[in-house]
Amino acid sequence: MAGLGAMALGPALPAAATAQGHTALALQGQAERVSLRSGTAETPVWSLGSGDLRFKRGDILDVTFTSELPVPTALGFRGLAGVPAAEPLTSRMPLAAGAKDTFQIPLRHAGTLLCDASLLGDGGERPVRPRAVIVTGTSPMSVDRDEVLLLEEWRLRADGTAIPAGADPKDTTPIHTVNGKSSFDISAPANARLRLRFINASPRSVLAVKLENIDVRVMAIDGQPAEPFLARNGAVVLAPGNRSDVFVDATGPAGTSLSILLHDGTQARNIGKLTVAADPPIRPAPFAPAPPLPANDLPAQLDLRAAIRVDLPLGTPTDWVRPVDFKPSIAPAFQAKAGRPVVLVLTNRAAAATVFHLHGHPFRVLDRLDDGWKPFWLDTLAIEPGQTQRIAFLAEYPGRYLIEQVATDWAAPRLVRWYGVQ
Structure with a gap:
């Protein structure tokens, strides 16, 4: 990572x-x-x-x-x-x-x-x-193209068959596809604005996608609008299940080709390209930098003084079960009253990075002193070995929801618990 x-x-x-x-x-x-x-x-x-x-x-x-x-x-x-x-x-x-x-x-x-x-x-x-x-x-942002890039990872045997996650990947070769194809090529007129929706559908691997020699403006993460920011070196890093919406402008003379690279932590692979078409420019100049996407009516502030705080260790099987062994009668990890903020302290005790996914409510990643939070919402977060992250969300919707964790190891089991909002 x-x-x-x-x-x-x-x-x-x-x-x-x-x-x-x-x-x-x-x-x-x-x-x-x-x-x-x-x-x-x-x-x-x-x-x-x-x-x-x-x-x-x-x-x-x-x-x-x-x-x-x-x-x-x-x-x-x-x-x-x-x-x-x-x-x-x-x-x-x-x-x-x-x-x-x-x-x-x-x-x-x-x-x-x-x-x-x-x-x-x-x-x-x-x-x-x-x-x-x-x-x-209801008020969509003005873009010329809106494209999904579904990134999938496969582990292939010599005969070309693929094994699912949770199985031993010995004697298999990792293969990545975009929308089921080996590469994704897109052409757009000069000064066109594209919204690219990157989805990491790998079941276990953290992936990075990089567009070379172009500004990549991150507009939304995990489906929720973010304060727009430029991706460092044009790269976005996605834990399994993470989604990131970016805006890019096709700039440069006709024929300009911009590589799209995927990095799985071991090597970078070319998975496509963005080409400036020979058609006349779609407008005289690129759009100005986009303002934030329309909000989804999430709370602007979280009153952490009133929050319930829960330690939720990761990377240990205690109280966590495989999905096939889950029973609704299992005790919840925690319960909260509707309208109450919740702070979860997530400590990864495993030897590998662990991916945490919260169903039902998006959350903020807190600053280390609990005096603020990152300017975006998430539903999935990868946590390094030995690291502790604190997240907060408003328990807004009554019901019972799953919590998931899985190590970034192909053979690792997915584990679940649940929480309740009353």
């Missing part, structure tokens, strides 16, 4: 339809095959379909989830704010093969989300591919 910090894209299927103010969303767990490397057979995987799903803030999704997979499946949405009825394991039990589940999701916040069905997939038969979910605001 330290090395990454220093270094500092299939058609959509018609899965949604609108009626009477609600939007129907049909998702299906299904088997498919993808081509990940030339010269080898296609890789069998499980998926939720192809292409990103796009909705508007304020939509209410009437979700129908069916599974054709031969194993129990739990559907989750990373970045979803306060929808306990959609929570896997705490509210929605794993879906058996051939079964169907229905529930509603109110989309309270605009942003970049991730729909995933891999919660129970550690060490299973096949990897499970996630799907991007984009929720646009």
Whole structure:
């Protein structure tokens, strides 16, 4: 992770339809095959379909989830704010093969989300591919292109088949794809503004994405608007499940090609390029630097004096269970009254960096003296070995929500607990 910090894209299927103010969303767990490397057979995987799903803030999704997979499946949405009825394991039990589940999701916040069905997939038969979910605001920012770059990591055997996370990666080769392809190339006229939504869909690895020789302005992290800032050296670092929305302007003479690099902590790989097209410039000059994205009505201040404080050690199996062993009767990690701020003290006692993910509520990373917080919200945070981080959030939505942790090791198990808001 330290090395990454220093270094500092299939058609959509018609899965949604609108009626009477609600939007129907049909998702299906299904088997498919993808081509990940030339010269080898296609890789069998499980998926939720192809292409990103796009909705508007304020939509209410009437979700129908069916599974054709031969194993129990739990559907989750990373970045979803306060929808306990959609929570896997705490509210929605794993879906058996051939079964169907229905529930509603109110989309309270605009942003970049991730729909995933891999919660129970550690060490299973096949990897499970996630799907991007984009929720646009009522007053969207002016951009000329809005593109998703879903970064996936695969561990391939010699025969071209891929193993899921949670399995021993011995004798496998790491492969990375962007939107299921080996590279992502995009062309835009001079002075065009692009919104690139980077999603780290690797189940275990921290990744960095770098655009060379261009200003990369970070506008949102984990689906929530941030105070805009320039990424150091044009690179954004993403823990597994992190999302980062950036604005870039296509500048330079026609034919200018800007490399897109991916770094997994060991080496950098070229995964695409941004080319300035030979078309006439789209405007005489680039846009001025963008103001912050419209807010999602999160609290401007957190009164930490009134917060409940909870020590939550990571990297130790005590009180944490694998998702397949989770039972709703397990005692919660903590409970809070609705409207109360919560401070979690996260100490990583493992020998590897550990990724923490909080369902239901975005959080702030606190300064070391608890006298302020970083100017962005997160739902996922990677913590170095031996490091302690303090985070804070407003317990706004009553219900039961999961907490996840996993080490940045392909074979490491994902572990879960839950918390309650009353």
